[in-house]
Amino acid sequence: MTGRLDELERGSTRIFWTLIASGIVLAIGLAIYGIKTTHKVAGPLFKVRLYFAKMKEGRFDTVYPLRKGDQLVDFYEHFRSAHAGVVAFEKADIAKLKALITAAEAAGQGDHASVATLREILARKEKALA
């Protein structure tokens, strides 16, 4: 009888400590996994936000790939396509501006005030892509 009661008491104590240990292991494990996982998600978002800031200021320089193991790879590729779309928009402007300025110069209108304006816009757009 006494042995049984001792065994029951030991069982209760074991359950109590298992509960405490499981709770601690679960909390630490989930925290570590959570930090690592969210970092892999937050990293690309942070990087994209840096490019947003550059684009907002009118700078469209090269977009570099993500680090190995980062999440949101598809999303990042969409962003790169979007960035490329805006760059293509600017490049189309540049090509058309160059053609127009060249034609104006060939027609003897290189000193016209409007051509000077077009040259300023062209220079700004070329700088944005540098």
Place this chain on the structure above:
Amino acid sequence: MPEMTKAAGGGPRPAYKRRLSNFLLDKKLQLRYVLLVVTLSGLIAGTLGYLLYHQRGLANDSLANQFRDPELARAMREIGNTAVNEFENDDLWLVAKMIAAGLGLVVVLSAYLVIMTHKVAGPLYKVGLYFDKMADGKLGNVTPLRRGDMLQDFYVAFRDMHVAVRDRLVDDGHQMEAAVAELAATGKVDDATEAFAKHLDDRKKRLA
């Protein structure tokens, strides 16, 4: 990932229908977290449940053995048998309750995580749609997020960028249009100014 949502023939876009499948916009991302947390919770709940059940079994066996004692059995045979049966029934009920609690935990956790990750995947999906348009050189207006969505700061940063890029391109268009009009007035570069005017029209459509 997102696809263009333009209605065929340029007509109005069909009304958005809220469906369960819409909550899983990025299945790979969302289900991964759901599976992990549910598996972990299930393992822990299962282990603890087993320990509790085992302990309960020990307690019941101990009490049952007392009733099986020959002296007690003679005096309390009927009460003892009833008590043993009740303990066995209690054990079955305990198993049933633990299974129900485990299933409940899995369902509640899954639903919660799908909703929570939807609030993250939703804004990313929406931004992805705008990225697709930008990739095609189209920079229309950006609408705000729904209330309750996460990543509000990220979305605001995106919208600020989109507005700034669009405004700059529109402003460039106005300046170029004015300059080309002046140049066209000279009448000496008609072909080039006409070609540029077409380019400006195309730009306007993309920025509309």
